[in-house]
Amino acid sequence: MDCNTVLVTGGAGFIGSNFVRYLLAETPLHVVNLDALTYAGNLASLGDCLEHPRHHFVKGSITNAGLVAHVLRQYAVEGIINFAAESHVDRSILGPQVFVETNVQGTLTLLTEGRAAGIRRFLQVSTDEVYGSLGDEGRFTESTPLSANSPYSASKAAADLLVRAFHHTYGMETVTTRCSNNYGPYQFPEKLIPLMIMNALADKPLPVYGDGLNVRDWLYVRDHCTAVWAAFRQGRPGGVYNIGGNNEKTNLEVVRTILRQVGKPESLITFVRDRPGHDRRYAIDSSRMTAELGWRPEVDFDGGIAATVRWYLEHREWLDQVSSGEYRRYYAEMYDRRERLGTAARLG
Numbered sequence: 001m002d003c004n005t006v007l008v009t010g011g012a013g014f015i016g017s018n019f020v021r022y023l024l025a026e027t028p029l030h031v032v033n034l035d036a037l038t039y040a041g042n043l044a045s046l047g048d049c050l051e052h053p054r055h056h057f058v059k060g061s062i063t064n065a066g067l068v069a070h071v072l073r074q075y076a077v078e079g080i081i082n083f084a085a086e087s088h089v090d091r092s093i094l095g096p097q098v099f100v101e102t103n104v105q106g107t108l109t110l111l112t113e114g115r116a117a118g119i120r121r122f123l124q125v126s127t128d129e130v131y132g133s134l135g136d137e138g139r140f141t142e143s144t145p146l147s148a149n150s151p152y153s154a155s156k157a158a159a160d161l162l163v164r165a166f167h168h169t170y171g172m173e174t175v176t177t178r179c180s181n182n183y184g185p186y187q188f189p190e191k192l193i194p195l196m197i198m199n200a201l202a203d204k205p206l207p208v209y210g211d212g213l214n215v216r217d218w219l220y221v222r223d224h225c226t227a228v229w230a231a232f233r234q235g236r237p238g239g240v241y242n243i244g245g246n247n248e249k250t251n252l253e254v255v256r257t258i259l260r261q262v263g264k265p266e267s268l269i270t271f272v273r274d275r276p277g278h279d280r281r282y283a284i285d286s287s288r289m290t291a292e293l294g295w296r297p298e299v300d301f302d303g304g305i306a307a308t309v310r311w312y313l314e315h316r317e318w319l320d321q322v323s324s325g326e327y328r329r330y331y332a333e334m335y336d337r338r339e340r341l342g343t344a345a346r347l348g
């Protein structure tokens with residue numbers, strides 16, 4: 001689909017800011033960026049984009065129907081790409097309410113106002129976590145039943161069903177993408193990879209949940225951006241597309257790779273009490289993305305993690321800025337009371 005102006009929501013967050021940068025560099029589009037600037041949203045992540053003549057930043061919530069309606073009309077928006085969300089599983093365990101407000105109510109508001117404004121296309125950025133957890137075998141396909149296990153993934157699954165319903169009932173042109181774990185520049189240091197990089201740089205313990213053998217399929221954030229853009233432009237109306245990196249790693253493998261990259265000892269690894277309801281393994285079959293849209297990931301894990309570590313080393317001021325007050329309170333609540341089970345050295 002060709003258009004002149006898109007609304008990107010959550011464009012001051014990790015993936016959203018990478019996507020806004022990607023669109024401004026690679027397309028002639030005007031990008032309206034609606035973000036509530038929660039703890040996870042940072043104008044510092046947008047840097048030069050803030051001055052860009054085709055970037056229009058609006059501070060506000062996707063749950064605010066009046067504001068969404070106004071923005072859609074004021075900028076003559078033709079398509080919506082919805083990244084805005086509460087995105088961290090551990091926070092959803094501490095307090096699910098805001099996850100329902102933003103991820104479910106917010107998505108419903110965008111769908112409703114988008115439909116009323118006659119937008120031509122709506123892309124919902126979802127997650128592989130809606131499928132639940134895998135054993136040692138198999139991968140998620142688009143027909144794997146939704147089986148969300150955490151309040152975060154339950155709220156994302158609910159949003160996916162609303163998107164499906166707006167297509168089925170009202171004929172709205174929707175596309176849903178379900179991606180595996182992302183990593184790369186501008187990721188908030190509450191998630192595994194930046195948290196471990198930050199702690200390793202500060203010689204602090206690296207808190208590995210449970211036995212450290214949970215598996216995630218890691219995708220470099222730029223590859224997610226190219227996939228979302230391909231799905232927005234060429235995805236089938238009503239279509240669902242899995243996006244993955246073919247990079248399955250245990251958490252321990254990831255943490256050890258980071259330690260090697262920053263030259264710190266494995267004795268920093270500290271096993272802590274497991275996350276309640278911790279999904280064991282995610283793995284994505286993204287063959288539909290390749291077959292229908294010609295997309296495939298370009299960055300392998302070794303290259304991506306090296307680039308990511310380098311980026312965090314070169315952007316200490318960004319890290320300091322985003323990990324001030326609220327982050328320190330969160331870290332204390334999440335980790336200080338978490339029982340330590342031993343160090344890597346002790347567990348062998």
Ligand code: NAD
Nearest residue numbers: 010012013014015036037038040041061062084085181182
């Ligand atoms: P993030 O937490 O880094 O950023 C979320 C952004 O949304 C922030 O800028 C925040 O300010 C904004 N936001 C939150 N509530 C809002 C509201 N009510 N109104 C407007 N803006 C609001 O998240 P992320 O990791 O960049 O994830 C972006 C999207 O991609 C999410 O929908 C997430 O579910 C999905 N996703 C993430 C991953 C991953 O590994 N990070 C993987 C698959 C899918």
Ligand code: TYD
Nearest residue numbers: 089181190191192193207208209214216251
């Ligand atoms: P996370 O980055 O929170 O992503 P998700 O839970 O959405 O997959 O966590 C990735 C994996 O790393 C997950 O299995 C939980 C684990 N983990 C730790 O072991 N320690 C930590 O401090 C964090 C944040 C995550």
